[in-house]
Amino acid sequence: MPRIAIIGGSGVYDPKLLENVREETVETPYGTVRVKIGTYKGEEIAFLPRHGEKHSVPPHKINYHANIWALHELGVERILATSAVGSLNLDMKPGDFVILDQLMDFTKTRHYTFYDGEDSPHDRKFVAHVDFTDPYCPELRKALITASKELGFTYHPTGTYACMEGPRFETRAEIRALKILGADVVGMTQCPEAVLARELEMCYASVAIVTNYAAGISKEKLTHTEVVELMAKKGEEIKLLLMKAVEHIPKERRCPCKDALKGATGE
Numbered sequence: 001m002p003r004i005a006i007i008g009g010s011g012v013y014d015p016k017l018l019e020n021v022r023e024e025t026v027e028t029p030y031g032t033v034r035v036k037i038g039t040y041k042g043e044e045i046a047f048l049p050r051h052g053e054k055h056s057v058p059p060h061k062i063n064y065h066a067n068i069w070a071l072h073e074l075g076v077e078r079i080l081a082t083s084a085v086g087s088l089n090l091d092m093k094p095g096d097f098v099i100l101d102q103l104m105d106f107t108k109t110r111h112y113t114f115y116d117g118e119d120s121p122h123d124r125k126f127v128a129h130v131d132f133t134d135p136y137c138p139e140l141r142k143a144l145i146t147a148s149k150e151l152g153f154t155y156h157p158t159g160t161y162a163c164m165e166g167p168r169f170e171t172r173a174e175i176r177a178l179k180i181l182g183a184d185v186v187g188m189t190q191c192p193e194a195v196l197a198r199e200l201e202m203c204y205a206s207v208a209i210v211t212n213y214a215a216g217i218s219k220e221k222l223t224h225t226e227v228v229e230l231m232a233k234k235g236e237e238i239k240l241l242l243m244k245a246v247e248h249i250p251k252e253r254r255c256p257c258k259d260a261l262k263g264a265t266g267e
């Protein structure tokens, strides 16, 4: 049973980092999910490409609920995710790794919780308001930071991610506003993926890979081609980083994630 999962974002579509890969189909109250499961140094790891293996699912159409619920069903406790981002911070250049520590949600049409009371399509029909002060697991962030350091990669130990609805890229004015609000990088997938993991008391952290400067900062037109091309170039490093990070994940969970529902339901 995999304790750890990797969710691959743009450019990270296959579990080439794993051996003896099999596929499991998981039925969830939100739909069916196919999850690859393999091993790395004897540790079972689940892998899920959030946009599908052929990048056929746009960010606003990803079934985040089914994905996170399926990983929970498989017994996953810890999720490491990649996300390709635009940078608003000149110190965070294309090719840099950013170990996210904060996020702001500017998405518009998404469904943000598992806890819809009586409308919930499962037996968790209670109301829950989870703490999200620190949206990323401190233990997983530490593992990603240690791995980045050990591998000698150019990385930033903190970064604030602004999640936009997409699928379009931002306007110049939107990036100007996000900069004032303190965003370092911008993407389209961390919300609701991060909070859904927290709602099921799973640890979640994301390593953002800067693929471009954001609209109005970049001198060039923004293209998804540029994003995928840079992610392909960084493929080997991303694989090394994720695997090294897995080696640093403590067996014992001593983080607040595992008790996220304590106090959240008013009980």
Ligand SMILES: O=P(O)(O)O[C@H]1O[C@H](CO)[C@@H](O)[C@H]1O
Binding pocket: 008, 009, 010, 011, 050, 051, 058, 059, 082, 083, 084, 085, 166, 187, 188, 189, 190, 223, 224, 227, 228
């Ligand atoms: O966040 P990931 O899945 O890496 O994808 C990023 O890349 C796409 C834009 O090129 C958007 O989906 C954005 O969120």
Ligand SMILES: Nc1nc2[nH]cnc2c(=O)[nH]1
Binding pocket: 084, 085, 086, 087, 164, 166, 168, 169, 170, 186, 187, 188, 211, 212, 213, 214, 215, 222, 227
């Ligand atoms: N929203 C958004 N997502 C991205 N993913 C990679 N680059 C970008 C960007 O500039 N904006």
